[in-house]
Amino acid sequence: MSQETILIGLAGVLASASPLIFAVIGETLSERAGVINLSMNGTILLAAMGGFAVAYTTDNIVLGFLGGMLIGALVALVVAFASITLQQSQVAVGFVLALTCRDLSYFLGNPYMGLPGPRLQALPIPVLSDIPVIGQLFFRHDVITYISFIAIFLAWLWIFRTRPGLMLQGIGEKPAAAYIRGANVNVMRYVYTIIGGALIGLAGPAFSLATRAGWMGTISGLDGFGWIALSITIFGGWNPVRGALGAYLFAFLQWLGLVLQPVLTQVPSQVLQVAPFPLMILTLLLVNIGNAEWVERTLAAMPESARKIFSKILRAMRTSPPAALGVPFERD
Amino acid sequence: MNVELKNIHKHFGSVHANKGINLNIPTGTIQGILGENGAGKSTLMKILSGFIQPDSGSEVFLDGKPVVMHSPADAIKYGVGMLHQDPLDFPPMKLLDNFLLGLPGGIFPNRKEATQDFSLLAREYGFTFDPENYVDSLTVGERQQLEIMRLLFLGARVFILDEPTTGISAGQKEKLFATLKKFPEQAMTVIFVSHKLEDVESLCDRVAVLRGGELVGETQPPYVTSKLVEMMFGKEITLGERQPVQTGGVVLSMKNVSLEDVRMKVKNVSLDVRAGEVIGLAGMEGSGQGMFIRACSGLMRPVGGRIELKDKDLTGKSYHTFKRAGVNFLPAARLEEGLVPGLNLTEHFILAEEPKGLFIDRMMGQQLAEERIKSFNIRGKPHSTVESLSGGNQQRAELALLQSPLSLVLLEHPTRGLDIESVIYIWSKLKDRCKTDGAAIIFISSDLEEILQYSDRVLVFFNGKVSAPLDAGKTTVEELGQLIGGKGWADKGEAHD
């Protein structure tokens, strides 16, 4: 394989990960505030269909993207209402929405099946795109991919370097402590769930108007990405940068599956396409094992010196969710 | 800052937690608030710190001006800051982020400036902190210091400290007190809430005592400990007829047992408990007695020593092994740990029985339930869910779940929140079990009268220290009160049998 092909392939990996990146960032914001938005798989499909339909009907690609975001925000509003106001199980409501939105996208998207719609064009950045290697990798994408790069940085900056972002961490970690520091916990949870939902929604048109342009109903191949994004959020330890790396790793593995296919002829291509999924479980196991009870018990039984080393290793691997994830907050 | 509370009332449903409290705290004083658990201290402090709002008609004045505080954030704007017993900070964050969180300012905090402020403040008060370190690597005492710094930086003029000396080392306590003693010079007011007589006596300029939601008295130094104890626990102390001890063989034997958790260490306890004997564990909440009783039940693994039950070594065995050996544990949190909300009484009784075959005999279950309901005098029906029962009836249901035969019963606050009739009933049932099964009882209670009334011997816990077993017949409420407040330990020592 020539260097040229590899570069184009890797650039493709960066672009094809962009929808996942929006979804992971959206979910990260929502979960950082303490709300699990389990509806992601359905939301992305509905937003992909809706975004495509809007862009097709209005012939305005920007409206398509906004439409997708609006859909994501509305679904998130239902999640927020059910979990924050009604204090119902976030898992139950999110799961029902995941299925319902998926079917709704197939139902409402029926008239748009296979229509030739608008697609975001690549927009090489002058000068920068001519830099060898780097230019090819990073500066010959469409706008939404550039936005995904920026979004990673902005989300990281917001969560870890701004005052409101610190408060966001506080709300998901220990709402009572955030409350005595002046946070209106439940209002902020609504806000972040809805903003997170809009970003998850953005993943839809990022598929249907860019990386996998068009709407093909059940054969769009988008079903499942939401669940993947959910795993990547955990893998990423609720950090947008680590989450983005997870998304790139996933896209890279999928690309590797395609590339290796001619070499590994006895392995069906469909299997290579799903190979990243078991790897995802393995990583989840690695980041979670420190939370298991028997590990703690074994650690407690170890001599002091060994205990220190092992807990250090586990601590480095482990990602701990925001402590108040899924826990309603009521001030006394 | 001068703080004045006028006619503070607070109801929680039918519970009247504060009953018209009036208190004036002059600028620059360290005011102690004493009271046992449930006296209304924390309700009063939550009101003053904006966490909850008092009933209408209650008034709070700061420097003579009436104020209404809607939230803790509101309170700090008025200059009232509260240090909670469990520091309300963010363990996974860096010290600097934890410090910055909630400080006013623009979107992007100036981290360099904040680091400088942080270090300056730390130096001024003699604390040593690395702002890049993580909060969860600190001890509780250090986390308190961190919170104090944060409140100072926010401009607090009134400091409320809720049981701040629980779970911190003696050295840290000294440091905390040294810090607090500097505050009056800067015209700041300190409100120190505690049940520890020693701490209050050594630190406070004035002391107010709460009991049953009312302010029962105020004193100034020199303090007379016996008078403080009397105010805290009430004057009228009636001890009923005590039963003479008739004990059998050793049921539980602890040899040099040491326990450890993140907050506390209990070291080298040795104790033999005999059949028929009742051991009361006294001490303010979180003094180590909870760890002790969990170790007796197998829920907590000792870090050293041996635990034997009827000469069988059970050290390090699981709770279920203890249970099979005849040890039953009734936790204080009835609906959280003791019973299963959503299941009814019949189902609970069936669960506690050894299964006979695959299918539940409903008739048998119904009979069993009716029988137990009658013999334990539970006000409820076989199909009543446990959460629909009153506290006293829940406790009776828990007693009815005790297995048979039984060697050792461990109880946490067996009669907390119960009416006197239930208390008497429950203890008569327990004593019956002692007699019929030859079981021993170990129980925790914050009610000193109950401890002296029903125990044969008493262990007092204070900050992880355990007293030698005291003969309940020869001990007074006042003595116990002093011991759990950390006084008079020199002559009681830490001897063991």
Add this chain to the structure above:
Amino acid sequence: MIKDRFGNLAYQLAALLLAFGVVSLILISVDASPSETYKNIFKGSFGEMRKFAEVLVAFVPLLLVTAGLLVTFSSGLWNIGVEGQVVLGAIATTWVYRLLLESGLPPGLIIALAILGGMVGGAIWAALAGILKVFGGVNEIFGGLGLNFVSTALTIYLIFGPWKRPGVASMSGTVPFPDEFSLPLLANLRISPWALVIAFVGIVVIYFLLQGTYFGLRLKAVGKNFRAAYLLGIPTWQYAMYSFLICGALAGAAGAVQVAAVYHRLIPSISSGYGYLGLMVAMLINYQALWAVPVALFFAALNIGSIQLPIVMKLDSSLSGVLQGVLVLFVLLAAGVRQKFGRKAQ
């Protein structure tokens, strides 16, 4: 108490009406007549015997999956991996068939062994989710989702790899086995009475397991209060594992029936989403076994009834999923509204 029950019924009726209202609005938005649509769904499911038989074909796996999920929900677990457990049941059944087809054993025995194999396969897959949860600290939702993807991958690998049709492998699945090795069907209909028997045995066993046995009661205690159950002497994590195994076996039976009675081979989408749909049924019936049969039948009827919508009305058949989802959503929301505001009103 009685008043309470009526209150609950009122909320559920309101949820039902709202759900149909919302779906009707969706229909109107695509210029379809709601009444016409509902009529067509009804005709497509109960209109003739042949169609009702199809409903029953969908009803069997759905009921089995729901029965299994009642067990995991009882012990407080969200077994989202049930979808993969159905798939593994189908794979294991196919594997047993492939092993025994040439063995000369009587077909009846082979069928029985194949279905049993399917139950074991589903149980093993569920045990994996359980092990990940109990020993790996991986939440059963994420472990289960991952295993679902792996099961799909495994199916495709088998169909295109070791088990591919002679000549060319295709999405149409593995080679069908001869008719005498499948569960016998009713004359001229696609439903096998044996499959119905298996489904009903499944739900009845689960009903009695949960209502009448020590095991079921202990399981409920674990689900409602893990800590108290432990203190009452119940080996809690073992019970969590048992409930995974039972649910997996029932889901595996659903997959086995799909192979042994419906498709006679392994196909890529062998589970048809019955695992996820079963979760919806379990939520809608609020985990009460008694209601599983009518609601599973209703959901199966919606699925089958909407199949002809594309032909008759040019509407996508996913309408059934929308209707089911909206219904469950409103029932959940109604329960929340009732808890939050109903109590205040009293």
